[in-house]
Each structure stands twice: as C-alpha cells, then as structure tokens.
Amino acid sequence: MKLDIIDFNTYREPDCSSGSESDAVEDDTLDEDAESVSSSDPVSSTDESSKYSGGISSTGGAQSGSEGATWPVRSSLFPYVPPYVKFRPHDLETAYKLPCGRKFFKWKLSTITPIIVRKTLSNSGFALVRKSNQWLGTWGKHMKSPMFKTLKETQKLNHFPGTFQLGRKDRFGFLPHTYVLPQELKLLKQNWDFSGPNGGKDMWIIKPPASARGVGIKVINKWCHLPKKTSLVCQKYINNPYLINGSKFDLRLYVLVTSFHPLRIYLYPDGLARFASSKYSDDVKDLKDRTLTKLLEYMHDEGVDTKTLWKHLQQLVIKTIISSEALITPLCEENMNSYYNCYELFGIDVLLDEHLKPWLLEVNISPSLHSASPLDAHVKGPLVQTLFDIAQFHFPSRLSQNVKNAPECFDNRIYTRTLTKKERIKHANFVQFEDRNDYVYDILKDLTGDDIRHLLRAEDEYVVKGKFERIFPTAHTHKYLDFMEPRYYNRLFDAWESKYASRREDGIALLQTHCAQKVHLKVGQLNSLNKSCQSMNLGQIPTSMQPSINGQTRPLEEIMQDTSISSKMSVICEEINV
Structure with a gap:
C-alpha cells in the first residue's frame, strides 16, 4: 500500500494566535440592530440532520407567517434542563429559517473568525454581526484574564483564562531538550556538544517562545550562530524521525x-x-x-x-x-x-x-480552521459542527420574552458557581482525603444539586461527542490525579466514571430521577463566604505566580525558574506510567 x-x-x-495574552477580542461599538454580515436561504421544516439517537429533536415553533421555519433544537437528556442549539454542517446549501428571524441569534465576528466557522453558524440560523452587545458567541483571539469577567452569563468565548500558557513552548518534559534564553544560556552551553566540525555536532531549532506560522524559526548547529541576548526557545532537533x-x-x-x-x-x-x-x-x-x-x-x-x-x-x-x-x-x-462562558480548541x-x-x-x-483546500473542509467542517454541539449553546433568555412558542431558554441556575452550605461542607470533606479509596466509593452516595449540575452537563456533552473521544476523565485516568492538586470535581468525576463508564445508561437514569425532582435547580446564595469557597481547595501555588495588580501573570519562562513548578512538570511528564 x-x-x-x-x-x-x-x-x-x-495558526491564528501565538499564545500571547495581550491579544484581545475586538471591542466594537455596540449596536443592537447591526446588519447581518451574511444571509442564507430558508429550509424545509424537516431537518434530516436532527435524526440523532442521543436525544436530538427538531421541534416546531413556527409563528404566523413563518411557514417552513423551525427552531434548531437539541433536547437535553434530563428533565427541567433547557434544550441546546443544534448546529448544522457547513456545506449545506440551505440554512435554518428561524420563526423569529435571526435578530435573537447573533454571533460576533472577530478578525480571525474562519470561513468554515461562519458557514456553520450561518447554516445554523445565526446572524453574523460586527457590532452588537447581544451576541451569543464569538470566535476570537485570546484576551487578558480579567476581561473574562465582562462576559454576560449567556455568552460563550472560545478560550479560557490563562490558556496562553499552553501556547508557549518554554518547557515540557516530553519536548526535546529545551532551553529558555537568555535565562538558561549557561545551562545550554554546558550541554552543547562542541566536538563536531565548526563547533557544533547537534542541530538545534531556535524560535520565539510564543511564535506561530513558523515565523522566526531557524535551525543552527554552531554556537556562534546563537543569539545570546534575545528571548528565544532553543530546542534540540529530532534527527531520527x-x-x-x-x-x-x-x-x-x-x-x-x-x-x-x-x-x-x-x-x-x-x-x-x-x-x-x-x-x-x-x-x-x-x-x-x-x-x-x-x-x-x-x-x-x-x-x-x-x-x-x-x-x-x-x-x-x-x-x-x-x-x-x-x-x-x-x-x-x-x-x-459562569461555567457556561468558555470552551477551547x-x-x-x-x-x-x-x-x-x-x-x-x-x-x-x-x-487554524481555515479551509483553503478540500482536505481542510473534509476534516475541519465536521470538527467545527461537533465542537459547537459539545460546547452546548442555549437559546437566549430574551427570546422567550419576545417570541411566542419559543423553546425553553437559558437557565443560569444550571451554570451557577455558588454553593449551598451543605455543598461547601461536602467539598471540604472530600478534598482532604489523601487515599483514593477514602472518597471514590462515598462521594456519590449523597449527590447534591451542584454535583448533579456538573454531571448532567458532562453527560449532555458526551452524547453528542461524535468522532471526538473523551480521554479525560475516564475509568482509567485516575492515575493522573496524583500529579494534580486535589480538586473536588475531579474526584467526583473519577468516582462517576469508575462506577458508570461501562453502564452509562444507569448513571443517566439516576440523574434523570434527581432532575425530575428538580434537585439540580436548588442553588446557593452568593455571599462573601460563598465567593471565597469558589476558589477553595484549588491547591496552593506560589505567590509569585498569582496575577499582578494589572491582572497579568508572569511569563512562563520566569515561572519556570520556580523550582516547585519546574519539578512538578518534570514529575508529570516523566513519572506517570499508564
């Protein structure tokens, strides 16, 4: 073959972004009635793409004068949980025609929104706008962490705070030997092989720590060709691929x-x-x-x-x-x-x-999700559609306030971060255990409303994952928890997957019973104690790594000088044996 x-x-x-936190979502002047950037033709009320075995349905809701219009609805597996928007493929010639038009379905474009994303959104009933304060989602650049607080509870962004750290190439234990310059210049020199001709035997790649598109990347094998005072990552070239x-x-x-x-x-x-x-x-x-x-x-x-x-x-x-x-x-x-605000590819x-x-x-x-070739569209088109389904967009609350027979809309109780007193006590109790056997059997015995909300969101994701494989958590990934800070929800899901991964229907049935009793809708009240408990048991990290007054974290090359973090990364990368 x-x-x-x-x-x-x-x-x-x-790729669209280098990983710098200084990049921000464009901040357009807000205009509620901004014109749509693109439009599509209406479709018949029968939607073949909605025939999905995992609780997908396309419900009518057409108003007078809107013949053939449908709501792009995907039902939750659970009672008293509002439905989600069902996304359609990018390559369909027709799009959803919504009973109310597109004015309640706005997606804010950024300078980097790929065409394949635009087509998927347009086919799914969204108006693509540049100026609006009522948008439901945006696909943009990373922005500074404090800016995430400005997101409304019904808005989604394709990034989490702080993930620019992952976009940096400074050091991972499963990278080839890597040095951050100029801080580690002396260490690099100690490991440089000068025995070869012209003072260099090995090949090294040098590149900026947050580069993209291959910009600034060079291959060298001579010490004299290495910039000594420039911020660079120097990585050993893999010569046996x-x-x-x-x-x-x-x-x-x-x-x-x-x-x-x-x-x-x-x-x-x-x-x-x-x-x-x-x-x-x-x-x-x-x-x-x-x-x-x-x-x-x-x-x-x-x-x-x-x-x-x-x-x-x-x-x-x-x-x-x-x-x-x-x-x-x-x-x-x-x-x-809100737990609703973020997802990231x-x-x-x-x-x-x-x-x-x-x-x-x-x-x-x-x-990059640009589709410059048929291959790009073949891979990235289905990826984008499934990604948006997993991200779980709800219908905006203002829809039910303005349109008759609208689907059930966003319920902020499903995504609240506040805890009841009982939930706070349970979190504190189960985080303190050092042995897995001390929590894995008991943490599921008395599920709280907070537990149920987290679990039902994960199950609603799982049923529409399509080709995506959920690789964490699974019934076998608990070994990684020893190399992470003890966190309540990770332990909850460890126990859940251990018990229900092989009989997921039983777990779903249990959650459905609780939801039928509206246990998941019982939420705590936000107060100063609750606020402090939201960040409780996150694990202590060095003060030097906390955001500074202006909200920015230290560059990772500085963080790597912190031996505790460097040591932890080394342990994660080298000692996990699964």
Whole structure:
C-alpha cells in the first residue's frame, strides 16, 4: 500500500494566535440592530440532520407567517434542563429559517473568525454581526484574564483564562531538550556538544517562545550562530524521525477542553498528517489518504501497533494539558462568572521518532480552521459542527420574552458557581482525603444539586461527542490525579466514571430521577463566604505566580525558574506510567 503525501510547505495552514495574552477580542461599538454580515436561504421544516439517537429533536415553533421555519433544537437528556442549539454542517446549501428571524441569534465576528466557522453558524440560523452587545458567541483571539469577567452569563468565548500558557513552548518534559534564553544560556552551553566540525555536532531549532506560522524559526548547529541576548526557545532537533516513503511528517491533533475544573478533555481522531515532501494534490478522491485516521490505517498495514501508538498520543495530550492545569484553573475560578462562558480548541503538533515515541512540538491556542483546500473542509467542517454541539449553546433568555412558542431558554441556575452550605461542607470533606479509596466509593452516595449540575452537563456533552473521544476523565485516568492538586470535581468525576463508564445508561437514569425532582435547580446564595469557597481547595501555588495588580501573570519562562513548578512538570511528564 502506497500512502500519498502532502507537500508540508504547500499544505500547512498558519495558526491564528501565538499564545500571547495581550491579544484581545475586538471591542466594537455596540449596536443592537447591526446588519447581518451574511444571509442564507430558508429550509424545509424537516431537518434530516436532527435524526440523532442521543436525544436530538427538531421541534416546531413556527409563528404566523413563518411557514417552513423551525427552531434548531437539541433536547437535553434530563428533565427541567433547557434544550441546546443544534448546529448544522457547513456545506449545506440551505440554512435554518428561524420563526423569529435571526435578530435573537447573533454571533460576533472577530478578525480571525474562519470561513468554515461562519458557514456553520450561518447554516445554523445565526446572524453574523460586527457590532452588537447581544451576541451569543464569538470566535476570537485570546484576551487578558480579567476581561473574562465582562462576559454576560449567556455568552460563550472560545478560550479560557490563562490558556496562553499552553501556547508557549518554554518547557515540557516530553519536548526535546529545551532551553529558555537568555535565562538558561549557561545551562545550554554546558550541554552543547562542541566536538563536531565548526563547533557544533547537534542541530538545534531556535524560535520565539510564543511564535506561530513558523515565523522566526531557524535551525543552527554552531554556537556562534546563537543569539545570546534575545528571548528565544532553543530546542534540540529530532534527527531520527519516523519516516514514511522516505519523508518526514508531523501530526496535528485537535483537542477540545470544555472545562478545567472539573477537567474534561476530548481528542478528535481525524486530525492531519503533514508531510515535508512530495507535491500537494487537491484531488478529492485522495483526501482521506492525508487524515490521521488514514495514516494510522496505513501504519497498521505496515505492522505498526497503532493501538498502542494512539494510547501514547492520548497520554501526551493529557500530560500537556495537566502540566499547565495548576496555572489555568485558579485563573478560571477567579475570572469566570459562569461555567457556561468558555470552551477551547487546541492544536497540538506531534512528531514521531524512529521508535514511534511521540514528541510534543508545540501547542496552538488558536489552531487554524481555515479551509483553503478540500482536505481542510473534509476534516475541519465536521470538527467545527461537533465542537459547537459539545460546547452546548442555549437559546437566549430574551427570546422567550419576545417570541411566542419559543423553546425553553437559558437557565443560569444550571451554570451557577455558588454553593449551598451543605455543598461547601461536602467539598471540604472530600478534598482532604489523601487515599483514593477514602472518597471514590462515598462521594456519590449523597449527590447534591451542584454535583448533579456538573454531571448532567458532562453527560449532555458526551452524547453528542461524535468522532471526538473523551480521554479525560475516564475509568482509567485516575492515575493522573496524583500529579494534580486535589480538586473536588475531579474526584467526583473519577468516582462517576469508575462506577458508570461501562453502564452509562444507569448513571443517566439516576440523574434523570434527581432532575425530575428538580434537585439540580436548588442553588446557593452568593455571599462573601460563598465567593471565597469558589476558589477553595484549588491547591496552593506560589505567590509569585498569582496575577499582578494589572491582572497579568508572569511569563512562563520566569515561572519556570520556580523550582516547585519546574519539578512538578518534570514529575508529570516523566513519572506517570499508564
């Protein structure tokens, strides 16, 4: 079997963001009646894409004079939980025609909103606007952590506070030997091999710590060619890569995080394999030969244990996320008013060496979703549609206030961060245990309204995950918790997955019983004590890593000088054996 390969330089799409927290969502002048950027034709009231076994339905709600209009509804698995917006594929020629038009379905465009995202949104009934204060979602650049507090409770952004840390390449234990310059120049010199000709034997890649699109990247092997006073990351070049047809390649993995506390990670198996040689072809019949799925099929036919390889890729993704979890979670707790506000897609680039060990090349916090080729559309179109379904957009509250027969709308009680006194006590009790056996059997015995809200949101995500695989939490990922700060919700989900992963219907039935009694709608009152408990048991991190007065955290290269964090990352990356 011969695998067609792509010209890396021709194919590779630039990523949208370098990972700098200084990038911010554009702040347009607010205009409630801004014109839609694009429009689409109406569709019939019958929606074939709604025929999904996991509780999907398309309910009518047409008003007088709106024949053929439907609400894009996806029902929750649970009673007294409002439905979600059902998203449609990007490549349909027609779009939803909403009974009320698009004025309540606004998506705020940014300078980097990809076309494939726009098409998906337009087909799903959204008006794409540049000026509005009533938008439901936006796909933009990362912004400073305190700015997340300005999000309304019904608005979603495609980033979490602090995730620019993941977009930096300063150090991971599963990266090739990496040094932050100029701080670690002396250490680099001690490990530089001067024995080769011209004062250098090994090849090194130098690049800015938050670069993108290949900007500023060079390969050197001479000490004299190394800038000594510039902020750079110097990374050892992997000179023994795994080759296919004599060509070097890397993998683009798409990773979706829907929550950091509790941590939930999804991995999309249909990523991209990007080769360094051969001509790129746009022939549609060859498209699947260039997806990660097709690459693994080819490698399996060549005798590679692809099941083990995929497991190693999953482990690398989990380690990558949890290596920065201790930095990101406190920023989320401090700056997110609602659990509803955030989700994030990451692009993780991986290189396989000749022993099929995966090496992390970089993490992109705004991976390119541009569809410049049929291959892009083939992979990224379904990815975007499923991503939005998993992100779970609700109908805005103002819809029910202005439109008759509208679907049930957003209920802020489902996403509240406030706790009752009973819930605060339970959190404190179960976080203090050091042995897993002390909590894993008992934490589910008396589920609180807060517990149920978290669990039902996760189950509603899971049922529409499509090709995405949820790789954390699972029944087997509890081993990672030993290398993370003890957090209540991670322990709750550890127990839940251990008990119900193999019989999920029983777990769903239990939650449905509680929801029928409206237990999940019993919420605590926000007060100063409750506010302090929202950040309770997050785990202590050094004061030097807390946000400064202006709300910005220290650059990661400075944080890496903190031996406790550097040591923790090393432990995560090197000692986990799963």
